[in-house]
Amino acid sequence: MSVEAKAAPFAGPAAAEKAYRLEEHIGFVLRKANQRHLALFSARISDLTPPQFAALARLEEVGEASQNQLGGLIAMDAATIKGVIDRLKARGLVEIDTHKEDRRRLVVRLSAEGRDTLARLRLLAFAITEETLAPLTGRERASLMRLLAKIG
Template sequence: MVNRGVPEKREGTGEEAEISASQRGESRDYVLDEQVGFILRQVQQRHAALFTTRVGGDLTPTQWAVLAKLAEVGGMSQNLLGRQTAMDNVTIKGVVERLVKRGLLVTRRDPADPRRFSISLSPAGSAVYAERVGPAREVTRETLEPLDSEERDALLRLLSKLR
């Protein structure tokens, strides 16, 4: 039974507060635990925690994405690198600046267009990539571990459709 408008004492707080019907769990038309964004965020948080533990706290997932993409395809412009790693211009600029400062990336003028710089891994960046690609693979494996092979393939296929 709902006592609308009647203050109800909240357990353990010593405070009196009015609790609406939706706060009592009477509204089931929007259940947070069933929302795709909430579920994706929880999975991402688990994945990020694994990443920090396995790959190292000195590299963020966005920094790792830059190193991994450059190791995969080679040097490219900052603009293209941002698009390839799903980062906006401000984010990719900051990530590149931090990685250059750490000596993991180098920038060179693009011979085809002197107004543009090409970004690539430095020897130190290549070494960091080589050292951490195994743990990064392990993070992916561990994130997907609760799923069987068919479920993993289906999940990755479906998530790719949502990009």
């Protein structure tokens, strides 16, 4: 099936004659919103990347996880999460150990330094979310988060 045939049911029959306005398309709008958020994040938290922060935050929630589990919990593929974990380990923010029952499996957990770092950065992370969502009302924020979760 051609790309045009796949797109037709969603775009309607007149779509081929309609001008393509980038700002009317979800990918472009999401990318702009993400760029805004990433700029705010890097301005306030310069010592961690958003994926590194996400890994620390999720480990705080779950206690410990395998590398693959952690990747799934923060929407990252196996190759990407491995690099994130390696960098966090090199900085002493996580510990890697063998699983208690299955010695072939490795588990990742926060180190004391990782817990301290997360505690220090938590308020900044809340402020970044607030600033990212600042143009929206409380109701709009809740709707946006609900709708994005629905398509994510």
